[in-house]
Amino acid sequence: MDIREIARRARVSTATVSRAINRVPTVDAQLAKRVWRVVDKLGYYPNTQARALVSGRSRIFGLVVSEITNPFFPEIVQTFENLAVENNYEILLTSTVHDPKRMELSVRRMIERRVDGVAILTFGMEDSLLEHLRFRKVPLVFVDVGPDAPHVANIRIDYLSGIRQAVQHLAALRHTRIAFVSGPLQLKSALARKNAFLQSMAEIGLPANLIVEGDHSLEGGMGALTKLIASNCCPTAVLCSNDMTAIGVIREAYDHDMKIPADLSVIGFDDIRLAQFTTPPLTTVQMSQTELAKLAFRALMNEVGKVSPNHRMNEYRLITSLILRRSTELAPSVNERKKSLKAK
Amino acid sequence: MDIREIARRARVSTATVSRAINRVPTVDAQLAKRVWRVVDKLGYYPNTQARALVSGRSRIFGLVVSEITNPFFPEIVQTFENLAVENNYEILLTSTVHDPKRMELSVRRMIERRVDGVAILTFGMEDSLLEHLRFRKVPLVFVDVGPDAPHVANIRIDYLSGIRQAVQHLAALRHTRIAFVSGPLQLKSALARKNAFLQSMAEIGLPANLIVEGDHSLEGGMGALTKLIASNCCPTAVLCSNDMTAIGVIREAYDHDMKIPADLSVIGFDDIRLAQFTTPPLTTVQMSQTELAKLAFRALMNEVGKVSPNHRMNEYRLITSLILRRSTELAPSVNERKKSLKAK
């Protein structure tokens, strides 16, 4: 069943069917109605492939993530899909699973399907691969790491705002021995978080000497706390480079019979959904995944509709900010003093 | 840049280019080499839309899930994608988000993009919608609920095997007051789990009188335990219809100062990734998401390659089985007796 069949049955030309379906206003209301009746009766759905072929636009956006199973991404994918549906787009989701072969395939798949734009939300893509996309003038949107070039937009994350809030929150609770568990430091995003921590501590004159490198995984968080405990300069609070790390810290603390937050305050980063469900619920720096997805989608839409490549306003900004939950409390010493005060 | 450009530069016809690219064996090795050289030099990628148009096969499989943010699904999506990549397929992921409008759109999107098959892993799709797909003879694969029809495959989950193991495990640990927190009972999959529990309890002559209806959410699990505690016939163990429920139970127990597993043994169902990361790690009935994804993909591939619609062997079976972790222990009374014995 194709457009010709509809045309025949509605006794009009295929051009008219096409116009009716695409709601071209100049088409006669009578005819349009006739066409639609047939379309509905036969349950006709236009062939998107054919449309794409002639129009040169696939109405597909690529979305590259590290792994869908990383809890950071599902929310993003969902939001992206919601927006796609609203705008009559589909999304071509590829995950790199940290495998260079898959990254290459990812790019290849994008090009073969002729996507109208790609959001790259994974860290550490080879520049040479992206060259293929840039060469074809495929609109691109990055997080943090994008080059300053035509057709590419960038979402800049303001790590400092949220991390500063976190540090000051801890300081206000009288914590002075505040540790930081970083992510893998070759990641720009992990490095930026660490630097934000350093700066925030410096601003309020606290020493930032309890720093452990983690790997953004739960296991990494567990290992980090172990190291911290072994080092014997026990922190009373620990700020983590992401939520999974924080969850690992909480888990390890549990195994050491340390109470969170009574014995140790913990703050995460990202605010993945799961952070609400830990015991206790995790205080964390939110980097809104839905906001990020929205910005990415908007950036792509903007670029697609563009006529002249007026190269500006392709920088977007995402603020981070502290979400207070239950994993932070007054520093232990202060807390005990307060309690004994009450006891009297 | 298109196939003609390649043809021109390699001084052959487009047909030869097409053959070379598709590795048709009859093409002369010399020419093929010449073609590939040009292809590689220009970075030419065939246009999938055009291919799909002429071949009638889109090389896209639809994948319908409830919500990507439901922790049950990411693993499935990832496995499905891995298989898709291996087989030169793409996946069109749609989520219904429990919204009838979105379900309808989901089907429409599948048809418009002319998918070669659809895996429906969401519960409670309108039959009338699926009619559209069946009408077009789009191969379909369901979990549990599929009709017995041509082009339709079904993955039957053997809920009993795993749930029986769970019940017997609990019984072996001397639990007698075993509660069950069900899912929403209008869901076939939830009902099946409850029935499996009933049967398993009956088999070993234990009364199954502590049953609460939950909703497969963390909050539901919390509420369920609250009810159970209020009911005053405190269970020593609780089996949950899914892992999120179990996590809610654990959380609620924590708030009541009940220790898991010392005071209460908890078993989940599904074995989502998260189950390994709760405190304590959750003993649960595994319904392997990767296995499920593999079966679904294979079912679709099978149907696609099929010539005659030989209507048989489109039933697949998925076994469930108990994974022991740390959330179960001897029933409290027995446990204490054992401890005091040791003390002597």
Added chain:
DNA sequence: ATGAAAGCGCTAACAG
């Protein structure tokens, strides 16, 4: 306002 016809990039029959 409507229709005829060209053509999007590719594959597959058919001819040579």
Added chain:
DNA sequence: CTGTTAGCGCTTTCAT
């Protein structure tokens, strides 16, 4: 073994 050509289903000039 290779080339010529028709056509996949649709949109879009260009006439009318």
